[in-house]
Amino acid sequence: MNLWALVLATIAGCYLLKLAGYLVPARVLDHPRTRRVVELLPVALLAALVVVEALANGRHLEFDGPRLAGFAVGAVAVWRRAPFLVVVVAAGLTAALLRLT
Amino acid sequence: MTAVPGPPARTSVIRDSLGVGVAVGAYGFAFGAASVAAGLSVAQTCLLSLFAFTGGTQFAVVGVVAGGGSFGAALGSGLLLASRNTLYAMRLAPLLQVRGARRLLAALGTIDESTAMAIGQREPRLSRVAFWWTFGGVFVFWNLSTLLGAAGTSALGDPNKFGLDAVIPAAFLALLAPRLRSGAIERRVAVGGAVIAAVLIPLTPPGVPVLASCAALLLSVAVREARP
Numbered sequence: 001m002n003l004w005a006l007v008l009a010t011i012a013g014c015y016l017l018k019l020a021g022y023l024v025p026a027r028v029l030d031h032p033r034t035r036r037v038v039e040l041l042p043v044a045l046l047a048a049l050v051v052v053e054a055l056a057n058g059r060h061l062e063f064d065g066p067r068l069a070g071f072a073v074g075a076v077a078v079w080r081r082a083p084f085l086v087v088v089v090a091a092g093l094t095a096a097l098l099r100l101t
Numbered sequence: 102m103t104a105v106p107g108p109p110a111r112t113s114v115i116r117d118s119l120g121v122g123v124a125v126g127a128y129g130f131a132f133g134a135a136s137v138a139a140g141l142s143v144a145q146t147c148l149l150s151l152f153a154f155t156g157g158t159q160f161a162v163v164g165v166v167a168g169g170g171s172f173g174a175a176l177g178s179g180l181l182l183a184s185r186n187t188l189y190a191m192r193l194a195p196l197l198q199v200r201g202a203r204r205l206l207a208a209l210g211t212i213d214e215s216t217a218m219a220i221g222q223r224e225p226r227l228s229r230v231a232f233w234w235t236f237g238g239v240f241v242f243w244n245l246s247t248l249l250g251a252a253g254t255s256a257l258g259d260p261n262k263f264g265l266d267a268v269i270p271a272a273f274l275a276l277l278a279p280r281l282r283s284g285a286i287e288r289r290v291a292v293g294g295a296v297i298a299a300v301l302i303p304l305t306p307p308g309v310p311v312l313a314s315c316a317a318l319l320l321s322v323a324v325r326e327a328r329p
Contacts (some may be wrong), residue, residue, distance in 0.1 A: 001172050007145045009176050010162050014153040014183045021190020022199070036187045037322050038248040041315055042157060043287050044294035045182055046277040048314035051163050051298040053270035056310075058169045061302050070267025071274075078271070078278050085127040091271035095264030 027093030114218075114227050115234045121214050122238020126246040128156055131272045133250025138260040139167035143251045150247035154240065155212050157276060158183040164269065165308045168225065181315050189216040196220070196228045210236030241254020290318055 054071050055061050074091030082090070129150065136146040141163060149159050158179040165175035190211045196219060199207045210232070219232035254260050282286050294314035300312035 001166070001175075003141055003145055003166070006162065006166070006172055006175055007141070008147055010149060010158070010179050011152040013176065013180045014155050014158055014186070017180065017183045018155075018186045018190055018211045019205070021187040021211065022194050022204055022208055024191070033322065035188060037212065037319060038188050040287070040290050040318055040322070041181055042185065043277065043280050044271050044314045044318040045161065045178065045288045045295035045311060046157070046280070047291035048298035048311040049161060049178075050270050050273045050277060051295045052166055052168060052307075052310055053266075053273060054170055054304065055299060056302045056307070058307055059303060059305075060136050061299075064266070066264070067266045069269045070264050074267065074271025075274055081239050083127070084124070084131075084272075087271050087275045088127065088131050088268050092264035092268045095267035096262065099262060099264070 066095040066098035068100055106205075110227060111230055114222065118218055118231050118234035119238040120220060121235050122240075122242045125214060125239045126242035128272070128276075129243045129246025130250035130253075131268060132156065132159055132163070133247040133252075133267055134254040134260060135167070135226065135269050135272075136163040136247075137251045137254040138265050139163040141166070143248070146251040147244065147248055150244050152209070153179075154209055154243070155183055155186060156243070157213075160269075160273065160276070161311070162213065164273075165311065167269075168307040170308025170311075171306065174306070174312055178308065178311050178315075179310075185213075186211050189213075192216065193219060193293070196225050197232060198225075204316055207232070207236075210240065212236075214239050220283050293317060293321075 054068065055063070057064075070091040070093075073094040074087050077087040077090045112171040132150065133146055136149065136159070137143060141149075146163075149162070151171050153159055161182050162175050162179040165178050172176075190208065193207070193211060193216060197207055214236040215232050217230040218235040222231050254265070257263060260266075279290065281291055294317070296311040297314040301313055305313070
């Protein structure tokens with residue numbers, strides 16, 4: 001894949017989506033259903049990304065011990081409302097230590 | 102609560118706004134590391150943080166790249182996540198009253214944090230203070246931490262030795278958590294999205310499971326609305 005093209009397309013797309021909100025009259029898109037979808041899209045997307053990043057290796061489901069253990073420890077930290085930095089360090093450290101053994 | 106917020110109100114808004122910026126810095130490290138681990142260069146990673154400047158989208162794009170997804174899947178996931186910024190901009194436009202070059206700059210700064218801080222204020226004057234200071238604080242810390250995370254990862258070698266493959270799903274979960282706590286519909290959508298993605302991983306090319314979970318959401322909202 002051409003990563004430069006992807007980076008530039010992402011930058012252009014993100015900026016134009018932001019700018020569009022300032023240029024169109026509010027009533028064009030500010031429909032309750034539109035707003036609902038836009039609120040819920042990140043939920044569906046992030047949930048799918050959690051699963052893919054935890055379980056996928058290309059087109060295969062992969063149950064990698066250290067990765068899953070690190071993720072589980074991170075999940076507990078999220079559940080306990082730990083700060084983001086704690087979540088990240090706990091997850092990474094767990095996986096890294098398990099790989100040393 | 103005072104009728105006319107004086108300098109103390111302004112000062113406390115600025116302090117809160119900068120606090121948000123510092124807190125976001127931690128996500129920047131994780132993004133920088135994840136992006137370099139996915140195969141982007143340090144320069145590409147920093148350009149995304151400087152000019153795409155919307156964290157969830159940046160994570161999604163590099164997440165799909167890391168998983169071997171196509172150009173279309175990576176860009177599609179990213180822009181779907183970025184679409185909420187359009188609605189934020191529509192809410193901010195009447196509050197900020199910006200024109201010309203300031204509008205072009207305000208557009209760049211239209212993200213979750215600056216919008217939440219701006220619309221949380223009691224009067225437009227404070228909304229403007231909150232928007233610009235949150236934008237500034239997040240911009241500085243997000244970009245500095247992206248650079249450190251990216252440069253650090255490219256110096257360290259194999260990032261999975263340091264558990265980065267466990268950090269990335271945990272980071273997404275941390276981004277998702279506040280939304281899960283906000284309502285039952287959010288939790289149902291999350292479970293639906295997760296199940297669809299898990300089922301499709303072995304069946305479809307990388308990147309498609311993530312897009313499919315979004316498509317399923319759009320479909321379910323459409324069906325619900327169509328019901329009498």
